Amino acid sequence: MMRHTHFLRQRGKMLGGLVLLAVLTGLPLRADEPNPSRAFYNTFTDEEEMAMGRKAAEETEKQLPILIEPLLTAYVNHLGQKVAKESHRPQLQYSFKIVNTDAVNAFSLPGGFVYVNRGLLEFVNNESELAGVLAHEIGHVVAYHSMNDVARRSLVDQGMYQLQKAGLVNDQQMADMMQRYGGPMLLFVDRKFSREEESEADMLGMYNAIRAGYDPQGLVGFLARLSQFVGNPSLVEGLLMNHPLPGERVKALRAELREHPAPSGLEKDSIAFRAARLQLKALPPAPPPKKQP
Ligand SMILES: [Zn+2]
Numbered sequence: 001m002m003r004h005t006h007f008l009r010q011r012g013k014m015l016g017g018l019v020l021l022a023v024l025t026g027l028p029l030r031a032d033e034p035n036p037s038r039a040f041y042n043t044f045t046d047e048e049e050m051a052m053g054r055k056a057a058e059e060t061e062k063q064l065p066i067l068i069e070p071l072l073t074a075y076v077n078h079l080g081q082k083v084a085k086e087s088h089r090p091q092l093q094y095s096f097k098i099v100n101t102d103a104v105n106a107f108s109l110p111g112g113f114v115y116v117n118r119g120l121l122e123f124v125n126n127e128s129e130l131a132g133v134l135a136h137e138i139g140h141v142v143a144y145h146s147m148n149d150v151a152r153r154s155l156v157d158q159g160m161y162q163l164q165k166a167g168l169v170n171d172q173q174m175a176d177m178m179q180r181y182g183g184p185m186l187l188f189v190d191r192k193f194s195r196e197e198e199s200e201a202d203m204l205g206m207y208n209a210i211r212a213g214y215d216p217q218g219l220v221g222f223l224a225r226l227s228q229f230v231g232n233p234s235l236v237e238g239l240l241m242n243h244p245l246p247g248e249r250v251k252a253l254r255a256e257l258r259e260h261p262a263p264s265g266l267e268k269d270s271i272a273f274r275a276a277r278l279q280l281k282a283l284p285p286a287p288p289p290k291k292q293p
Contacts, residue, residue, distance in 0.1 A: 034203050035088050036143040042151035046111075049147050050093060053111025057095070060109065065287055067100040067118060075276040079127065080114055080134045086211035087135070088204070089142045096134065100286045105238040108137040110147045118286055119235055124222060127273035128209070128266070132219025135208040136243075139201030142208075145193060192242060202249050203256065215266040216257060223250045 038044075044052070067073065073096075080096030094112035099105075102119040109115075114137045116130075124130045140146065163169045193201070202223075206216045227246035229236045240246070 034143075034200060034207075036200065036204070038144050039148040039151065041155055042144055042148045044147055044151060046089075046092060050111035052147075052150070053109045053113050056109045057111075057113040060113075060115070061097075064115070065100040067098040067283075069098070069279070069283065072276055072279055073098055075272055076116060076121070076130075076134075078272075079131060080138075083131055083135050083208055083212045083214075084112065084138050087138050087142050087208045092141065094138070101289050102235060102286050103238050103289060104236040105242065106133055106137050107242060108140050110141060110144075110150070112138070112141050114138065114141075118280065120239070121276070121280055123225075123236070125225075126218065126269035128215040128218025128268045129222040130218070130273065131212060131214040131267075132205060132209050132216070132222055135212070135214075136201050136205035136219060138208060139204035140193065140197065142204055143197070143200050145197045145201070195245060195248075198243055198245065198249060199252055202253055206253055206256070210262050210266065213267050215268045216253070216262045218268070220250055220253050220257070223253070 076098055077096040080094060084090060084092070084094040089112075092112035094114065096114045096116065098121065099115050099117045101117050102122075103117055104119040104123045105117045106120050107115055114134060116134070120133065121130070124133065164171075202219065206219055209219060210216050223246040226236060226239065227250060230240065230247065
């Protein structure tokens with residue numbers, strides 16, 4: 001697939017820029033750190049993507065219980081912004097919100113709308129784990145995973161329309177095909193990512209977390225703990241469904257870190273994280289789940 005191989009091809013081109021950046025930030029960045037670009041068929045601009053994401057976010061927030069706790073939301077949003085600023089798409093207007101449910105999960109919508117379940121905030125051990133998860137979700141946005149998908153579907157829709165206009169398909173055939181290939185596109189919440197997309201979001205997320213000053217063992221430790229739940233139905237089921245194969249992903253990230261060790265002295269935890277956790281504990285329990293992503 002284009003987006004998974006292109007950074008290998010761009011390795012040479014990127015070398016100069018990244019070496020300069022490494023010098024500026026003092027981080028030992030690898031020359032082939034993934035830096036994805038839009039798929040060639042994805043012609044949506046950032047503005048269009050953000051508008052689409054905003055629409056999807058409005059729909060999502062009608063369906064899900066968003067936790068309205070200004071201090072907690074401010075903490076998660078602040079951490080998210082700090083990470084997003086160091087991502088490969090810092091120009092997007094990111095937002096980070098908490099969903100008031102115990103299921104351990106997180107997801108992102110195109111344009112930078114990121115949601116973290118209350119259950120995940122309770123599951124992570126420290127701030128670097130949370131930063132790693134947020135960075136992973138940002139990684140899906142950075143790599144255009146959902147938007148490339150939307151672009152593909154929209155191409156199919158346009159193709160269908162042309163066929164219908166040319167009289168090559170009738171209305172019923174058109175409707176059937178739309179159902180199969182096109183149709184409503186704002187189903188991002190249930191979007192299942194492929195193995196390649198997960199690895200790409202992990203790799204992007206890990207480097208993003210390092211750039212933001214966080215210990216990459218945060219994401220690794222989180223995934224390692226998650227892998228203990230594989231095959232064991234539990235609260236983390238949703239997360240495993242949307243983000244499969246944590247065991248393999250841990251191996252890949254550890255191998256990467258062996259080859260390209262992260263600088264020492266990166267942040268593991270913070271007082272703000274501990275304070276947020278105490279505040280979380282003091283809240284009334286989450287409402288019983290209805291339909292969860
Ligand atoms: Zn993911």
